[in-house]
Amino acid sequence: ETGVTQTPRHLVMGMTNKKSLKCEQHLGHNAMYWYKQSAKKPLELMFVYSLEERVENNSVPSRFSPECPNSSHLFLHLHTLQPEDSALYLCASSQDRGRVFEQYFGPGTRLTVT
Amino acid sequence: AQSVTQLDSHVSVSEGTPVLLRCNYSSSYSPSLFWYVQHPNKGLQLLLKYTSAATLVKGINGFEAEFKKSETSFHLTKPSAHMSDAAEYFCVVSDGPGGYQKVTFGTGTKLQVIP
Numbered sequence: 707e708t709g710v711t712q713t714p715r716h717l718v719m720g721m722t723n724k725k726s727l728k729c730e731q732h733l734g735h736n737a738m739y740w741y742k743q744s745a746k747k748p749l750e751l752m753f754v755y756s757l758e759e760r761v762e763n764n765s766v767p768s769r770f771s772p773e774c775p776n777s778s779h780l781f782l783h784l785h786t787l788q789p790e791d792s793a794l795y796l797c798a799s800s801q802d803r804g805r806v807f808e809q810y811f812g813p814g815t816r817l818t819v820t
Numbered sequence: 821a822q823s824v825t826q827l828d829s830h831v832s833v834s835e836g837t838p839v840l841l842r843c844n845y846s847s848s849y850s851p852s853l854f855w856y857v858q859h860p861n862k863g864l865q866l867l868l869k870y871t872s873a874a875t876l877v878k879g880i881n882g883f884e885a886e887f888k889k890s891e892t893s894f895h896l897t898k899p900s901a902h903m904s905d906a907a908e909y910f911c912v913v914s915d916g917p918g919g920y921q922k923v924t925f926g927t928g929t930k931l932q933v934i935p
Contacts, residue, residue, distance in 0.1 A: 710863070749910065749925040796863055808854070811863035 709733065710812035712797050718818045719787065727782040727815045729797030736802045738780040739809065740772060743794040755780060756802070787819045822847050824913045826926035834934045839883075839898040841929045843911035846892060851915040853894040855885055858928075859907045867909075870894065881905070906933045 710731045719725050731738060740752040754762035755774040769791075771783040780797055794816050798809040827842040845851060852871045856864040868879025875887040881904075885896045894911060911926040 712863075746927075748927045751923065798864075808866060808869055809864075811856075811865070813861070813863045816861075 710797060710799055710810050712795075712812035712815050714815060715813065716816045716818075718820060719784070720820055721787060721789075723787075724783070724785040726784065727795055727797075727817075729780040729782075729812055731778055731780075731797075731799040731810070731812075733799055733810060735799040735810070736777055737800045738774060738777070739798040739800075740780065740782050741796040741798065743796055743814070749796070753782075784817075787817075789819050792817055792819045822851075822913055822915055822922055822924050824911050824924050824926040826909075826911050826929050828929050829927065830930045830932065832932040832934060833901045835903055836900050839896070839901045839905065839931065841896040841909050841911075841931065843894045843896065843926060844892055845894060845911070845913045847913055847915045849915035849917065851913050852921075853885075853887060854912040854914070855879065855883070855894075855896050856910045856912060857907050858910065864910065867896070901931075901933045903933050903935065906931055 713728045737756045739754050742750045742752055751764055752766045753772040758774045758777055769786050773781040794814045796814045797812040800809045823846045825844045831841060833839055850872055854869045855867040857867050858864045867883050868877045868885055870877045870887045878884045883896055883898045885894050887894055908928045908930045910928050914921050914923040916922045
């Protein structure tokens with residue numbers, strides 16, 4: 707596979723469930739990102755990892771927990787979500803965090819919280 | 821302060837006619853600017869980028885954008901729209917001191933192409 711892949715592509719979960727989103731990049735990049743895309747709102751940057759270290763956390767509720775075990779993989783662990791968390795969750799990667807900010811995006815996971 | 825404003829949430833053009841998607845930005849540094857496209861149920865794809873070199877930037881699929889510092893604009897254009905151009909387009913600004921880059925996405929412009 708090439709580029710940035712995300713699994714699952716669609717997820718429906720109840721508010722008491724625990725689930726995880728997975729992202730994998732095959733580009734040799736050093737930085738990875740989680741974004742939330744909701745209808746009629748700008749894309750929201752949630753978390754940034756650079757060389758497997760979390761470098762940015764934009765006031766995201768603790769019910770979202772990221773994990774970056776290595777530079778190729780990024781997870782978003784979900785628990786006790788709310789209906790307003792329903793959105794498209796996009797993963798992205800870039801060569802590095804500090805310079806020109808060109809990102810490569812995965813196709814996203816469409817999350818529905820019931 | 822950093823911000824980006826996409827002036828139109830929806831643009832509708834006829835196939836074969838020019839496309840203009842407007843973007844204005846503000847930045848306290850020398851910014852990099854990007855346009856991304858998102859087709860339905862897909863992730864974002866980079867169309868083109870400006871990084872302080874030539875002010876007229878050419879991208880994929882015949883799109884181009886011109887960085888105008890005096891107008892703080894980075895509008896996206898294409899001479900002739902194709903049906904496959906129907907998608908949502910995002911203008912993005914990135915700037916920051918030293919090695920730290922902050923990024924802001926615009927709210928997006930949905931382009932409709934009428935046959």
